[in-house]
Amino acid sequence: MKEEIFQLLFAQAREMGEETGQTNLLNPTVETKLYHRDGNLDSLGLVTFIAGVEEKISDKFGVDILIVDEKAMSQVSSPFISVQSLADYVEKLLQNESGE
Amino acid sequence: MSTVAIITGTRKGLGRELCLHYLQQGFMIAGCSRGESSIDHPNYDHYSLDVSEEKKAVAMIREVYRKHGKIDVLINNAGIASMNPIPLSPASTALRILNTNYIGTFIFLREVGKIMLKKKYGRIVNFTTVATPLKLEGEALYASSKAAVETLTKIASREFASSGITVNAVGPTPIPTDLIKNVPKDKMEALLAQQAIKRFGNVDDLKNVIDFFISEKSDFITGQVIYLGGVTN
Ligand SMILES: NC(=O)c1ccc[n+]([C@@H]2O[C@H](COP(=O)([O-])OP(=O)(O)OC[C@H]3O[C@@H](n4cnc5c(N)ncnc54)[C@H](OP(=O)(O)O)[C@@H]3O)[C@@H](O)[C@H]2O)c1
Numbered sequence: 357m358k359e360e361i362f363q364l365l366f367a368q369a370r371e372m373g374e375e376t377g378q379t380n381l382l383n384p385t386v387e388t389k390l391y392h393r394d395g396n397l398d399s400l401g402l403v404t405f406i407a408g409v410e411e412k413i414s415d416k417f418g419v420d421i422l423i424v425d426e427k428a429m430s431q432v433s434s435p436f437i438s439v440q441s442l443a444d445y446v447e448k449l450l451q452n453e454s455g456e
Numbered sequence: 457m458s459t460v461a462i463i464t465g466t467r468k469g470l471g472r473e474l475c476l477h478y479l480q481q482g483f484m485i486a487g488c489s490r491g492e493s494s495i496d497h498p499n500y501d502h503y504s505l506d507v508s509e510e511k512k513a514v515a516m517i518r519e520v521y522r523k524h525g526k527i528d529v530l531i532n533n534a535g536i537a538s539m540n541p542i543p544l545s546p547a548s549t550a551l552r553i554l555n556t557n558y559i560g561t562f563i564f565l566r567e568v569g570k571i572m573l574k575k576k577y578g579r580i581v582n583f584t585t586v587a588t589p590l591k592l593e594g595e596a597l598y599a600s601s602k603a604a605v606e607t608l609t610k611i612a613s614r615e616f617a618s619s620g621i622t623v624n625a626v627g628p629t630p631i632p633t634d635l636i637k638n639v640p641k642d643k644m645e646a647l648l649a650q651q652a653i654k655r656f657g658n659v660d661d662l663k664n665v666i667d668f669f670i671s672e673k674s675d676f677i678t679g680q681v682i683y684l685g686g687v688t689n
Binding site: 404407420 | 511515522571573615618
């Protein structure tokens with residue numbers, strides 16, 4: 357499942373890279389920073405990114421997860437800092453969903 | 457292509473009237489209320505849910521998006537009121553009112569807003585009331601919940617402004633529906649007397665404001681609260 361999540365986040369990053377011309381997003385890796393001081397997204401970019409990920413998760417896994425977090429804007433503990441942290445977070449949400 | 461709208465609180469009252477009005481204009485509409493549907497129309501889908509139930513609301517909104525591929529308009533109409541002096545008001549009532557009026561509006565605005573972001577277009581209309589600017593005694597819980605909706609409207613209008621999404625609110629005067637049927641006559645007359653134009657509102661007055669807010673041409677109108685009847689802040 358994790359690999360599928362990574363692929364889905366990469367696809368979203370590339371889409372946004374094409375839209376914004378951000379080269380870092382065009383060739384994403386697990387280390388690619390999303391919302392971070394050295395990141396590639398501003399807060400509106402992050403919101404758009406997350407909305408796209410929610411839709412892709414729904415298409416791929418057939419479940420509606422809600423990606424929101426109180427610490428979204430934190431520079432230390434936000435799940436939205438990098439592709440890796442977001443993938444971990446999404447995986448957890450999907451596991452919770454299937455455990456319900 | 458038809459305009460796709462979500463209207464909350466469509467079983468009865470103003471939400472139902474608005475829904476029928478926009479169906480007549482050819483909109484595709486998804487509506488919701490706790491109760492069953494009272495509208496039978498090929499372009500109308502009903503969801504029986506409480507607007508403050510996050511999971512159900514999210515599932516509804518995503519289903520509407522999957523079906524139509526877009527959501528152009530959101531009318532956050534579902535609302536409840538309570539008339540009671542503060543010393544006699546249970547905290548459970550405060551919570552119930554906040555849940556429907558504020559949390560429900562917030563959840564729909566957030567979820568539909570995210571979908572509108574993708575299309576870089578959207579029109580969101582929230583519901584407040586003249587009880588808020590008039591600071592009506594006996595309506596503290598209701599008017600405060602709508603004050604929260606007004607602030608949400610203004611901040612959301614800024615957060616979404618660069619994405620072609622407008623967020624405004626309409627504040628009706630009393631319009632005869634079940635919502636106000638238990639308000640004593642003398643209280644109602646005193647309220648009408650505080651309006652610049654001293655009469656009950658009607659559904660056409662409301663439609664007029666919402667038609668304006670959701671018009672494609674109103675792309676430079678956002679963060680505004682329009683009260684009926686000449687009430688001002
Ligand atoms: N009428 C007025 O004088 C007046 C004045 C100022 C502002 N407003 C505002 O206008 C809006 C509509 O009021 P109205 O007069 O049409 O009231 P209404 O006749 O009591 O109708 C309320 C509608 O909202 C639905 N609803 C209530 N709670 C809900 C919940 N938790 N989840 C989903 N649906 C819910 C109801 O259906 P169910 O019971 O099936 O859930 C019903 O369809 C409200 O926001 C109100 O504050 C009205």
